[in-house]
Amino acid sequence: MNIGEASAASGLPAKTIRYYEDIGLVRPGRGDNGYRDFVESDVHKLVFVARSRSLGFTVEECRHLLSLYEDRGRASADVKAMAREHLARIDRKIADLEGLRATLGALVERCHGDDRPDCPILERLSGGPAA
Amino acid sequence: MNIGEASAASGLPAKTIRYYEDIGLVRPGRGDNGYRDFVESDVHKLVFVARSRSLGFTVEECRHLLSLYEDRGRASADVKAMAREHLARIDRKIADLEGLRATLGALVERCHGDDRPDCPILERLSGGPAA
DNA sequence: CCTTGACCTTCCAGTTGCTGGAAGCCCCAT
DNA sequence: ATGGGGCTTCCAGCAACTGGAAGGTCAAGG
Secondary structure, rough: OOOHHHHHOOOOOOOHHHHHOOOOOOEEEEEOOEEEEEEEEHHHHHHHHHHHHOOOOOHHHHHHHHHHHHHHOOOOHHHHHHHHHHHHHHHHHHHHHHHHHHHHHHHHOOOOOOOOOHHHHHHHHHHOOOO | OHHHHHHHHOOOOOHHHHHHHHHHOOOOOOOOOOOOOOOOOHHHHHHHHHHHHHHHOOHHHHHHHHHHHHHOOOOHHHHHHHHHHHHHHHHHHHHHHHHHHHHHHHHHHHHOOOOOOOOHHHHHOOOOOOO
């Protein structure tokens, strides 16, 4: 199948699929006309990568997960370890964002937000105590 | 003062300060030797930008905040609106991450993580119902 | 047979926000 | 004058695509 169908089947833009080929995530065959030719297993891989990406794994992690997936004898412990690491990253990110949210939220609350020029947000950014 | 001192005073790497000059966030003067010459107000701006960035504003937003800050007659409503928008973005991001966390956390829980090859995480990535 | 339009190809550039490194001045102390 | 820092510029690269230009291919309609 052509890249357009592969795109429809996987939900990934054609551009992205070409990019994934560039970096060696998929290796579709080629027809006589030079068009890429995707078989079922290629599409399967694309879906796998799309799902992994949507869970926030980096492309390199996807590559790794893919290789684990294709290694029929691999241990699930490897996968679990990666997933756990990723989970920890997510938790850190959430914590960071919640800190931000608290700080910024407090500033927004204190800003009266009318047409007067004094503004606690700018004051804090400019010179107030950090954090 | 030289870029090194400005860096120490603002907490930003010299490289970053040069970059900020490149994109027009600061415009330090120059000495006869070609060295950048930062005055107090330049450092002040750098600190302002550093704080805004650390609150997660994009560089373009920092530029905007800076111009609002320098406009003595601006309305605090403008600032508040930007901050609120940013707050909404943060909230969306947190929600996304929490969704991820839930999905991935559930998968990790269900993965026994030993040396057997079957793994619910890979199964989900490969073909299970999409989140 | 020719044209039209959709689809495919490659390659180059741009995005965001820096960061690293190379090559080459400059300044100060010994 | 020599050494070691600090300063300058410019070029490249990170992630993960995305947009666009220039051109080849294919199927349908007239």
